[in-house]
Amino acid sequence: MIVPFSHALILAGILFLMGIFCVVVRRNLIMMVLGVEIMLNGASIAFVAAALRWQHLEGQVFVLFILAVAAAEVSVGLALIIYAYRKTGSFDPARYNLLG
């Protein structure tokens, strides 16, 4: 016996909201990508808890896919950030206001 399923879901929700807060409030591209990571982590916790609640492996399989997608997203995202940094010399998304 661990805890009710609802407590795990609420923990996942708190983490997801923290990720949203980080993405919306911070004015730094690296911190925004970190916020997306936090959101993915919250979703993973919800999936693992659901896998335990229904005693089914499907949720854990999805967490594996989330890990792979997060790795791909971070590599491309950080490459894009470096590309934009070379053009503008800043991490501030408000500076990226020119096309081309």
Place this chain on the structure above:
Amino acid sequence: MTIYAFMFYILAAVIVVTTGLAITRRNLVHAVVYLVFSFFGSAMLFYLFGAPLLAVLEVIIYAGAIMILFLFIIMMVKAVPDEKKLFPLRQWLPVALMGVVYLVIGAVIISADPGSQVTLKIALARPEVFSEYLFQRHWLAIEMISLLLLVALIGALYLGRKKPEEDV
């Protein structure tokens, strides 16, 4: 309260506190290191929830690879602190209010659902069982994910290459 419930609440508190510290740090290196702590907590939570393979992968991929990649990027470029004031009030107050509203409504919905009151039972998905399930049911998704990682690798290489001079 069993020892497992006690461990869950300790881990949940550690995860929430370290994540909260991470998203409010001004220094990016500090934020990343706090987030490593948070991911270690998540890995232990995965183990508690009966997913030892995912716990190990979380440490290797999230806390190991992804966070170290962030550290490399932060150390590669001269991180000039762009944010003069960390949180302008008019920027974070609406987000915090909406977040609290969502959290309250979500908690009410979750606790009103009788299906969510089920107490989680201890179980353990052994890695060989998990892998067998994965490769029997989801082999196509595994192939697609590997293709996605290959495309991401090529994209990152393309974006990160040195430009020829006339191409600016």
